[in-house]
Amino acid sequence: xxxxxxxxxxxxxxxxxxxxxxxxxxxxxxxxxxxxxxxxxxxxxxxxxxxxxxxxxxxxxxxxxxxxxxxxxxxxxxxxxxxxxxxxxxxxxxxxxxxxxxxxxxxxxxxxxxxxxxxxxxxxxxxxxxxxxxxxxxxxxxxxxxxxxxxxxxxxxxxxxxxxxxxxxxxxxxxxxxxxxxxxxxxxxxxxxxxxxxxxxxxxxxxxxxxxxxxxxxxxxxxxxxxxxxxxxxxxxxxxxxxxxxxxxxxxxxxxxxxxxxxxxxxxxxxxxxxxxxxxxxxxxxxxxxxxxxxxxxxxxxxxxxxxxxxxxxxxxxxxxxxxxxxxxxxxxxxxxxxxxxxxxxxxxxxxxxxxxxxxxxxxxxxxxxxxxxxxxxxxxxxxxxxxxxxxxxxxxxxxxxxxxxxxxxxxxxxxxxxxxxxxxxxxxxxxxxxxxxxxxxxxxxxxxxxxxxxxxxxxxxxxxxxxxxxxxxxxxxxxxxxxxxxxxxxxxxxxxxxxxxxxxxxxxxxxxxxxxxxxxxxxxxxxxxxxxxxxxxxxxxxxxxxxxxxxxxxxxxxxxxxxxxxxxxxxxxxxxxxxxxxxxxxxxxxxxxxxxxxxxxxxxxxxxxxxxxx
Ligand code: AGP
Numbered sequence: 281x282x283x284x285x286x287x288x289x290x291x292x293x294x295x296x297x298x299x300x301x302x303x304x305x306x307x308x309x310x311x312x313x314x315x316x317x318x319x320x321x322x323x324x325x326x327x328x329x330x331x332x333x334x335x336x337x338x339x340x341x342x343x344x345x346x347x348x349x350x351x352x353x354x355x356x357x358x359x360x361x362x363x364x365x366x367x368x369x370x371x372x373x374x375x376x377x378x379x380x381x382x383x384x385x386x387x388x389x390x391x392x393x394x395x396x397x398x399x400x401x402x403x404x405x406x407x408x409x410x411x412x413x414x415x416x417x418x419x420x421x422x423x424x425x426x427x428x429x430x431x432x433x434x435x436x437x438x439x440x441x442x443x444x445x446x447x448x449x450x451x452x453x454x455x456x457x458x459x460x461x462x463x464x465x466x467x468x469x470x471x472x473x474x475x476x477x478x479x480x481x482x483x484x485x486x487x488x489x490x491x492x493x494x495x496x497x498x499x500x501x502x503x504x505x506x507x508x509x510x511x512x513x514x515x516x517x518x519x520x521x522x523x524x525x526x527x528x529x530x531x532x533x534x535x536x537x538x539x540x541x542x543x544x545x546x547x548x549x550x551x552x553x554x555x556x557x558x559x560x561x562x563x564x565x566x567x568x569x570x571x572x573x574x575x576x577x578x579x580x581x582x583x584x585x586x587x588x589x590x591x592x593x594x595x596x597x598x599x600x601x602x603x604x605x606x607x608x609x610x611x612x613x614x615x616x617x618x619x620x621x622x623x624x625x626x627x628x629x630x631x632x633x634x635x636x637x638x639x640x641x642x643x644x645x646x647x648x649x650x651x652x653x654x655x656x657x658x659x660x661x662x663x664x665x666x667x668x669x670x671x672x673x674x675x676x677x678x679x680x681x682x683x684x685x686x687x688x689x690x691x692x693x694x695x696x697x698x699x700x701x702x703x704x705x706x707x708x709x710x711x712x713x714x715x716x717x718x719x720x721x722x723x724x725x726x727x728x729x730x731x732x733x734x735x736x737x738x739x740x741x742x743x744x745x746x747x748x749x750x751x752x753x754x755x756x757x758x759x760x761x762x763x764x765x766x767x768x769x770x771x772x773x774x775x776x777x778x779x780x781x782x783x784x785x786x787x788x789x790x791x792x793x794x795x796x797x798x799x800x801x802x803x804x805x806x807x808x809x810x811x812x813x814x815x816x817x818x819x820x821x822x823x824x825x826x827x828x829x830x831x832x833x834x835x836x837x838x839x840x841x842x843x844x845x846x847x848x849x850x851x852x853x854x855x856x857x858x859x860x861x862x863x864x865x866x867x868x869x870x871x872x873x874x875x876x877x878x879x880x881x882x883x884x885x886x887x888x889x890x891x892x893x894x895x
Contacts, residue, residue, distance in 0.1 A: 282367075282381040283307050283892075284462065285479050285723045286443040288453040289470025289500045290862060293349030294339060300479035301332055301351050306535065306681040307476070309353035310361035314339070315368040315377035315445055316349040323377055323447040327366040332431075344512070345514060347451050347500075351442040352379035357385030357887050358387070359404030366659060368445075369408040371415035372399055376425075378414075381409040381475055382439035382460040383894050390435065394726040410436065411634045414444070415864060429454055430495055430508050439638070439893070443473050453498040457490040460893050461636050461664060464488040464496050465504055466517055471498035477892075478679055479525040480890035488515040489662050518662070525679050532884045536682030536774070540868050541733060544726035544785050546687045547694050547861070551723060553676060554698045559716035561702040566655055569671035570699070573653060574706035578625030580607040581652070583615055584644040585892070587685040588631040588692060589768060591657075593762040594860055595629070595696035601857065602704035602718075612639030613895070616646045628652040629699075633680055633688035634891040635663020644668055657695045659688050673699060682883055683890045684773045686827060686868050690729070693861050697722055721854060725861050728852035731836075732865045735849065742847045744830060746800040752777055753791055753817060753828075754867070756782040756804035757812040763804055763860045767867030774885050775875035784819040795826040802870065803845070804863050806835045810856040833866050 283304030287293040297314050312328030312335045324344040332353070352367035357466030359365035368377035379552065384390070387406035399412040413432040414425075422428035425446055433440075446452070455462055455473045465472030465484035472480045473496075477487065484557035487502065489494060494513055504515040510876050532538035545595045554561055561771035563570055580599055582592035589611055596607040610620070612630075622628075628647035632640045633671045635658040644665065656669030659677050675691035701718055704710035710718070712740060746752065752771060758766035761783045768781035782791055784803070796800065801823045806814055823830055826845055832845035842848060849866045852857075875882050 282355050282475070283309065283479065284350070284379050284381055284441055284473060284475040286350040286379070286441050286445070286453050286455065286473035287470065288348045288349055288368060288498050289467065292345045293347060294345055296483070297349050297641065298332065298336060298735060299340070300474055301353050303479045304353055304474070304476060305332060306683060306684060306883060306890050307353070307355070308884070309355050309446040311363070311366035311772055312351070312353045313366045313368055314351040316344045316346040316503070317445055317447060317450045318344060318346045321447060323370070323445065325368055325370065325377060327363045327858060328364055329361055329366065342604075346450070347455060348445050350379045350445050350453070354536060357383060357894055358406045365403045365405050367407060369403060369405065369411050371411040373415065375448065376444060378407060378411045379443045380410060381441040381893060384436050384440065385438035387435065406438075410442070410540050411573070424702070425449060426454065426495065426497055426506070427510070429456065430506070430510060433458070433495070434508055439477055443494035451499055454495065455498065456495040457491065458492045462490050464490060464498060464515070466503060469500050470668050471500065471503055473498065477522060478681070481520065481522060481527055482524040484592055485520055486517050487520055488517055493764075502787075522679065527681060528659050534682065535881050537872060539680055539682050539687045539874065540865070542678070543687050543690050543865060544730040546691050547726045547729065549676050550691055550694050551700070551726070555719050555723070559719045560716065561705070561719065563673060563698065563702050566671040566673045569653060570703060571657060571706060573627050574598065574703060576606050576625050577627055578623060580605055580627050580629060581622065581647065582609040582629045583612055583633065583640060583647065584631035585612045585637050585639050587689050587766055588633060588640070590766040590769070591689055591692035591696065592629070592631050593765070594693055594759065595700070596757055598696050598700045598857055599703065600709055602700040603707050604701070604709045605707070610643070612637060612643040615643040620646070620650070622647065622650045622652055624651070626652050629657060630654055630656045630665055630669065631657045631692055631761060632665050633659045633685055633796050635660045635665035636893050638892045638893050638895045641665060641668065651770065657692055659691065667708070684770055690861055690864065694722070694725070697858065721858060723856065725858060727874055728854055729860045729865050732851045732862055733869070735851070735866070736869050739849055739869040740873040742849065743870055743877055745847065746831070747775070747777070747874045747877035749798060749800055750778060751794065751799055752779040753794060753799060753801045754779060754781040755787060755801060757784045757816055759856050759860055760804035760863060763864050763867065766864055767802060770868055770871035773888060774871055774882050775878050775880055776886070777874055784816055788818055788822060791824065792826065795823055795828040797827040797829065799828050800831055801828040802831045802867065803833070805832045805841055806851060806859050806863060807853050808835045808838045808840070809858050817841070833863050883892065
């Protein structure tokens with residue numbers, strides 16, 4: 281979603297802001313802007329709708345410069361994408377500028393009150409109440425700007441990450457956080473703020489993760505942090521461990537393609553971290569929580585959104601099969617509206633690439649209030665989810681920049697496999713010998729994915745036949761039902777081809793009406809011998825009878841479906857429980873090449889945000 285970058289120091293802020301905003305482009309945005317305090321004392325603001333290149337062109341045509349600046353990429357919530365609605369927003373006098381991520385929920389009441397006091401609003405945004413409110417509090421006698429900001433934030437309800445610059449205070453950059461991530465980049469004689477580490481990766485070696493309810497004052501010489509009531513806080517300064525190259529494309533045409541190809545390495549890393557030489561699983565930081573919970577667990581509840589929800593569906597099947605513990609999944613956006621019942625002995629597992637998804641976080645908070653311990657399966661160390669979880673199972677996939685999740689998904693599946701194995705052993709549902717057999721099979725997955733990736737040219741040739749279709753149907757059963765859902769989501773997200781994922785057995789209850797000679801039906805048909813395979817073949821026959829165009833993902837060497845399917849994508853065979861890890865890679869490539877052939881902007885799909893920080 282929206283991105284924030286800010287700078288205070290001896291250099292010209294403008295190129296630093298633009299560089300940082302470029303590194304945040306992946307989060308999704310529709311307009312961008314900067315405010316810079318110029319040496320002549322003016323607070324210059326420049327905003328443009330559309331890509332950052334438009335803002336860069338405007339700044340080149342009419343340059344601004346100064347050592348204090350804030351920048352923003354906006355993903356519209358309140359008010360259409362327009363120059364007026366894009367950030368930064370100013371107060372009436374043009375004395376202060378604000379960039380904001382999140383939503384001020386009581387903005388209508390605040391706005392009405394401020395308008396009654398004579399403030400003139402220019403935009404339709406919720407954000408604009410903040411500069412006017414701070415202006416009003418300063419007029420009303422707030423002792424200093426920090427105090428006015430803190431007082432304003434006590435009145436504003438909702439979520440925010442903020443960067444604030446004042447015309448008359450060229451050496452101070454203010455920042456605040458509540459519910460939306462914000463970090464302070466601690467430099468040598470200069471300081472940064474950013475909504476995400478990649479924005480300032482090559483600029484600082486140390487960061488402070490602000491906590492909810494904290495306000496920071498950044499001066500070139502140092503950073504001070506306080507709570508909303510003014511109490512000083514001693515911030516914890518952490519080293520940046522990410523390498524700058526991790527946020528580069530490394531020669532690939534898009535981040536998404538790079539991340540698809542990173543999957544074997546990512547899964548090897550995860551296995552290396554959690555499988556001992558003797559083939560047993562060690563959950564690392566999560567071990568203590570899981571070992572303590574194992575004897576008393578009655579139920580597992582998995583909470584997540586989007587792709588992470590499909591990983592949760594897979595996790596449910598695997599946990600039930602390998603541990604015998606009843607398990608349910610729910611969408612973060614639905615869970616808290618259904619009056620959930622969480623009996624004692626329930627463990628909540630929250631799955632999220634970013635660890636900042638507002639709906640997932642809200643459901644985690646409710647589960648915690650109801651007494652559940654929470655295990656976070658997450659890719660971002662230091663994220664809000666991990667800070668609010670009792671323990672973490674890090675997916676260690678490295679920064680995922682492509683908006684469409686790929687490597688984070690397979691890492692989530694692998695994390696569930698490790699968790700189910702460990703819990704299965706602790707509960708006595710799996711023998712030591714079975715654990716070793718299964719970890720040996722897990723160890724073969726990275727190579728299997730590597731081989732699936734080697735088929736990319738064949739997959740591209742198949743996409744060539746179907747990319748112009750209006751619709752696509754994806755079918756799978758049991759462990760491959762979540763894969764069908766994820767394959768369809770990937771396709772619609774980046775290629776805008778309408779795609780439906782369905783449990784193959786459900787097809788005859790509705791979607792069969794869609795089938796004709798123009799509809800590609802992508803069917804997950806591995807492994808060759810499991811109890812749902814025959815049923816899957818029957819479903820393929822039903823598609824064939826209605827002249828649907830079958831694209832089957834099959835096991836290498838399985839020629840039995842060649843007469844039935846128009847196209848096959850062979851992938852290495854593994855056990856059914858682990859087949860999603862390999863099969864989904866074929867679907868990622870299929871979606872990717874559909875999107876490319878359709879001329880889509882793959883790393884910046886329209887309307888989407890990488891990290892959905894509003895509910
Ligand atoms: C994945 O391709 C999507 N862009 C989206 O569904 C995503 O998985 C979802 O928003 C959840 O994000 P999270 O994993 O960061 O919580």
